[in-house]
Amino acid sequence: MRYISTRGAAPALEFDDVLLAGLARDGGLYVPETWPSLTTEAIRALRGKSYADIAVAVMQPFLIGETGGKIGDGDFTAMVKDAYAAFRHQAVVPLKQIDQSLWLMELFHGPTLAFKDVALQLVGRLYDHVLKARKQRVTIIGATSGDTGSAALEACRDRDAIDIFILHPKGRVSEVQRRQMTTIDSANVFNIALEGTFDDCQDMVKAMFNDHAFRDRVNMSAVNSINWARVMAQIVYYVVGAVALGAPDRRIGFSVPSGNFGNVYAGYGARQMGLDIAPLIIGSNRNDILARFFNTAAMQITQVEPSLSPSMDIQVSSNLERLLFDLYGRDGQALAAAMGDFRKAGRMTAPRQSWKQVETLFAAAAFDDKATLAAMGDLYKRTGELIDPHSAIGIAAAEAKRADPEIPIIALATAHPAKFPEAVERATGRRPDLPDHLADLYDRSERMTVLPNNLERVKDFVLASRRNQ
Numbered sequence: 001m002r003y004i005s006t007r008g009a010a011p012a013l014e015f016d017d018v019l020l021a022g023l024a025r026d027g028g029l030y031v032p033e034t035w036p037s038l039t040t041e042a043i044r045a046l047r048g049k050s051y052a053d054i055a056v057a058v059m060q061p062f063l064i065g066e067t068g069g070k071i072g073d074g075d076f077t078a079m080v081k082d083a084y085a086a087f088r089h090q091a092v093v094p095l096k097q098i099d100q101s102l103w104l105m106e107l108f109h110g111p112t113l114a115f116k117d118v119a120l121q122l123v124g125r126l127y128d129h130v131l132k133a134r135k136q137r138v139t140i141i142g143a144t145s146g147d148t149g150s151a152a153l154e155a156c157r158d159r160d161a162i163d164i165f166i167l168h169p170k171g172r173v174s175e176v177q178r179r180q181m182t183t184i185d186s187a188n189v190f191n192i193a194l195e196g197t198f199d200d201c202q203d204m205v206k207a208m209f210n211d212h213a214f215r216d217r218v219n220m221s222a223v224n225s226i227n228w229a230r231v232m233a234q235i236v237y238y239v240v241g242a243v244a245l246g247a248p249d250r251r252i253g254f255s256v257p258s259g260n261f262g263n264v265y266a267g268y269g270a271r272q273m274g275l276d277i278a279p280l281i282i283g284s285n286r287n288d289i290l291a292r293f294f295n296t297a298a299m300q301i302t303q304v305e306p307s308l309s310p311s312m313d314i315q316v317s318s319n320l321e322r323l324l325f326d327l328y329g330r331d332g333q334a335l336a337a338a339m340g341d342f343r344k345a346g347r348m349t350a351p352r353q354s355w356k357q358v359e360t361l362f363a364a365a366a367f368d369d370k371a372t373l374a375a376m377g378d379l380y381k382r383t384g385e386l387i388d389p390h391s392a393i394g395i396a397a398a399e400a401k402r403a404d405p406e407i408p409i410i411a412l413a414t415a416h417p418a419k420f421p422e423a424v425e426r427a428t429g430r431r432p433d434l435p436d437h438l439a440d441l442y443d444r445s446e447r448m449t450v451l452p453n454n455l456e457r458v459k460d461f462v463l464a465s466r467r468n469q
């Protein structure tokens with residue numbers, strides 16, 4: 001299996017290199033040169049299997065190199081089992097039936113209560129494994145406005161080959177979010193509370209990346225949302241959900257609350273592998289660039305507005321480029337030119353010849369905060385279920401866009417309601433409890449270092465703190 005860049009001008013790489021590279025050198029994203037296929041028999045053979053067993057079967061073909069897999073089968077199986085043993089539900093991603101044809105798949109039983117754990121718990125282990133095999137060490141430095149920081153920290157904690165520093169804007173993340181990061185008791189985890197805004201944190205990380213002497217000295221890296229391995233790990237639960245509801249003998253649809261398009265793209269990947277899933281319904285909040293794109297074929301950048309579903313407050317969905325690559329007939333040069341124009345003009349239109357195919361597979365709808373709260377309240381009245389604002393957008397989109405009652409729809413629940421207690425209480429009158437493993441979150445001691453918004457001070461702190469000297 002080789003991976004090629006969506007911009008067509010970077011070398012094709014094998015899995016291990018794609019894992020460590022993140023972004024391709026030509027600014028593109030890596031995608032498989034050809035998709036491994038899941039035959040009808042192979043899908044049928046997954047029935048009744050555990051999450052970890054299905055995960056190994058679905059992902060293994062993505063790891064195999066030209067000269068045989070570099071990550072051994074036994075090692076890979078052990079990493080998958082270990083990653084998903086950390087989840088608080090035996091089914092890992094349990095399904096709950098909402099009505100005759102609508103299901104909720106809970107992707108939030110990992111350590112930080114959000115779906116990013118599903119991919120990152122595995123990716124952290126893969127990263128550490130490949131680095132150790134190469135006798136390399138890295139320093140991961142990232143910025144967070146709240147949610148991704150804790151998922152990255154939990155994924156990298158206690159890993160020998162990694163030191164991780166996460167910057168958050170001091171006093172500007174919620175108490176739950178801060179405590180999820182600062183109460184991690186691990187020698188390779190460093191929290192920096194920066195005296196500034198989230199943008200200052202991001203600028204600081206960029207400045208460190210652009211300081212080549214510093215970057216090389218600490219072997220700086222990132223675990224960002226465009227990493228191919230995250231997409232790969234997310235394909236698994238589409239297969240698990242579809243098989244549980246009758247695939248390959250029945251078509252299944254999914255509804256996905258979307259931001260960077262990584263989650264939906266994984267569903268598209270499962271379909272490219274041969275799983276009969278359709279429609280793929282995309283739910284947006286008031287930042288509706290994706291919903292507008294899928295309804296009009298035109299993409300236009302607008303201002304980002306804060307919403308009740310902050311993990312979907314984005315301007316440009318980075319993973320959409322992977323789908324666009326296919327819409328441009330996998331012509332990297334044509335896509336590179338289109339993306340260049342888009343950067344300049346802030347607007348682009350999808351190629352006409354492939355739009356029909358998009359319309360038959362995808363549907364999309366956007367919901368503002370009022371509609372989100374209404375969806376949360378309505379589901380609570382009907383079923384007694386408390387859901388978070390992101391998951392509510394998935395449910396609302398499913399209800400708005402499901403067309404054929406014969407096709408079951410699985411709405412992906414991407415965060416635990418206790419991560420967004422204020423919104424849940426506003427919508428339902430009930431305040432959700434934190435799950436048992438976080439029940440003492442407010443009693444645990446915190447570790448963080450407050451630093452001024454000053455590049456030299458932050459660099460000095462990284463150099464003095466890291467273990468990988």
Ligand SMILES: *Cc1c(COP(=O)(O)O)cnc(C)c1O
Pocket residue numbers: 114115116147225257258259260261262263264311312390414415
């Ligand atoms: C990241 C995130 C999303 C958006 O997922 P994408 O892959 O970026 O589309 C939705 N809900 C929650 C809770 C998230 O953390």
